[in-house]
Amino acid sequence: MMAETYDVIIVGGGPAGITAAIYTRRKLLKTLLISKDIGGQILLTGYLENYPGFVERSGIALADVFERQIKELGTEILVGEVKRVKRVGDRFKVISSEGEFLARVLIVTGGSSYKKLNVPGEEEFFGRGVSTCATCDAPLARNRVVAVVGGGNAALQGVELLAKYASKVYAIHRRERFRADEILVERVRGMPNVEPVLNSEVKEVRGEKKVEGVLIKDVKTGEVKELMAERVFIEVGREIKLDYIKHLVRINKIGQVIVDREQRTSCRGIFAAGDITDLKYGQAIIAAGDGAVAALSAYDYLMEKGR
Ligand SMILES: Cc1cc2nc3c(=O)[nH]c(=O)nc-3n(C[C@H](O)[C@H](O)[C@H](O)COP(=O)(O)OP(=O)(O)OC[C@H]3O[C@@H](n4cnc5c(N)ncnc54)[C@H](O)[C@@H]3O)c2cc1C
Structure with missing residues (x-):
């Protein structure tokens, strides 16, 4: 036919x-x-x-x-x-x-589609505290402690934007240095409410009914600890x-x-x-x-x- x-x-x-x-x-x-x-x-x-x-x-x-x-x-x-x-x-x-x-x-x-981390808690809290788009959801971070995962330009642009809303932003990246443009890295480092958390992998998004924190592992020492955060922004690239x-x-x-x-x-x-x-x-x-x-x-x- x-x-x-x-x-x-x-x-x-x-x-x-x-x-x-x-x-x-x-x-x-x-x-x-x-x-x-x-x-x-x-x-x-x-x-x-x-x-x-x-x-x-x-x-x-x-x-x-x-x-x-x-x-x-x-x-x-x-x-x-x-x-x-x-x-x-x-x-x-x-x-x-x-x-x-x-x-x-x-x-x-x-x-x-946005790449995900594939860790426990990510799917469960997606759209309810976990976001893959800082540009879209930044206002939801107002006066909160938040975490951004990723080390490229999109992630650090997200950190920069979120720092205007949030009380504190953890910028979590699994490598020694951010991959973003140096000028952006410097700007972000100069923001008083941003704390870089390098050499760290997110292992879990934690919380009871809502997001309460992320479990991170230091890739060099193997140490595992929890960072308190009410919102998690995953900015690890698009597919x-x-x-x-x-x-x-x-x-x-x-x-x-x-x-x-x-x-x-x-x-x-x-x-x-x-x-x-x-x-x-x-x-x-x-x-x-x-x-x-x-x-x-x-x-x-x-x-x-x-x-
Ligand atoms: C969680 C989240 C929150 C967001 N929030 C906002 C926001 O607040 N404001 C904003 O402006 N933007 C937001 N965005 C971004 C916005 O949704 C995208 O930029 C926009 O949808 C892109 O539109 P598009 O038509 O190019 O592609 P898409 O929206 O990705 O649509 C692509 C379509 O193609 C279909 N498709 C793909 N491959 C095939 C195939 N082989 N055969 C048939 N169909 C196929 C898909 O099923 C889909 O329907 C958000 C994105 C996400 C993930």
């Missing part, structure tokens, strides 16, 4: 993919959105306080609005996983867990899964899809947006904005080609 052809197939149903669908449908492009879920990472966001026009706070509530909006605009939605994309002439064949489809253009918005597309588009050395200002990838006809790309800040509103650009660029591309 011939696979059905769409003007656009969007991979991913987070803020980038949803916004792309709104724009492609308003241009009356036949659009299929394939995603493992509708909402993406915002489904994990208990308090979404920085998305303009949205004051419900919970990410799940925003995901519900997303779904309603793209359905009303006539987007076809398929809940499933894209396994592989192949070039077939001037089309793209999208092989998913739910079947195969053809597209004239592809908008890839597969997002990212982007690109198996289905990496043979078609250029990727940078940290595994992000390279795009230009029009969200074009290195492959004609493939656009990308959101956390999957080489953007600097992983935020819902930025992903949404880039999704809109990707859709408009995809439309221009189709018009130039004569659709």
